[in-house]
Amino acid sequence: MxxxxxxxxxxxxxxxxxxxxxxxxxxxxxxxRVIQADQAAHLLMEPGQVCYYKIVESFGSGILRGDQKIDREKMAAVVFSDKEKLKRLNQIVHPAVKEYIIAEIKRERGNGTVxxxxxxxxxxxxxxxxxxxxxxxxxxxxxxxxxxxxxxxxxxxxxxxxxxxxxxxxxxxxxxxxxxxxxxxxxxxxxxxxxxxxxxxxxxxx
The missing domain is CATH 3.40.50.300 (P-loop containing nucleotide triphosphate hydrolases)
Incomplete structure (x- = not known):
């Protein structure tokens, strides 16, 4: 412990x-303090965030909505039936989510309020x-x-x-x-x- x-x-x-x-x-x-990995992933896929450009570069602008945000339904359709593409997406998102979570835990421990x-x-x-x-x-x-x-x-x-x-x-x-x-x-x-x-x-x- x-x-x-x-x-x-x-x-x-x-x-x-x-x-x-x-x-x-x-x-x-x-x-x-509740941290949800899914919510962290959504945040990190927003324009300007760490995963955004890597995902667009890997999967093309066809996965974007009119406001240039990633359309998760379009992206899901692209990776759902292709294991290699899903693997590539996971390799972008999962390590970034883990880093974000580690940083949030460190911040909460520093604050000591929860x-x-x-x-x-x-x-x-x-x-x-x-x-x-x-x-x-x-x-x-x-x-x-x-x-x-x-x-x-x-x-x-x-x-x-x-x-x-x-x-x-x-x-x-x-x-x-x-x-x-x-x-x-x-x-x-x-x-x-x-x-x-x-x-x-x-x-x-x-």
Whole structure:
């Protein structure tokens, strides 16, 4: 355990498990700093930011909107069916996101005004964020619950849900790498909150 430093809690889990519910609660209830890798990536792809010109140079101006911002839907269409292009995009974005997150953690530790930091990243395990985080927590939900949420709240088709889930880590891999599991399958959100409260106390984040 790192001494005299604000701890970093890594949150991960498959799509539709309800990670945003967990992050919202921890941020509001405990006043923790919440950092989301996806939001950092969006910021770094804005005009003038570190990833913008590299992406435009790699994929052409056809991915830009009228206001010269990157159209993420157009970009997704370009890389979705081409593994090499997706790999190239990831090689641009992922290291930049990690650098941004490390800098934000350093800044928060310098300020010393938050009790702890929560980092959410879909690729927390694959991108080896264990060097940054004190612990990984896995947000779990039953597959049927996830499927229902994605179709109801995101408008995914059954086929799209199947495709997205197929490309994600298996449950046993998440459990193997994480020190605590939050079961967010229940419709009663207080059940999830109770698990978070207990975990933060037992794992000494408070």
């Amino acid at each position: 790192r001494q005299n430093k604000i701890k970093v809690l890594g949150i991960t889990g498959g799509i539709g498990t309800g990670k945003s519910t967990v992050l919202d609660y921890i941020g509001k209830m405990y006043h923790a 009790p702890f930091i929560v980092l959410e990243a879909a690729l927390l395990i694959e991108d080896h964020y264990e060097s940054i985080c004190d612990e990984f927590w896995y947000v779990y939900a039953d597959e049927d619950v996830r499927r229902q949420r994605l179709m109801q709240y995101r408008g995914y088709t059954a086929e799209k849900v199947k495709q997205v889930m197929k490309n994600q880590l298996r449950e046993n891999v998440f459990r193997q790498h994480c020190q605590f599991v939050i079961d967010n399958s229940s419709n009663i959100v207080e059940n999830t909150y109770e698990q978070i409260d207990r975990g933060l106390i037992e794992h000494e984040f408070l």
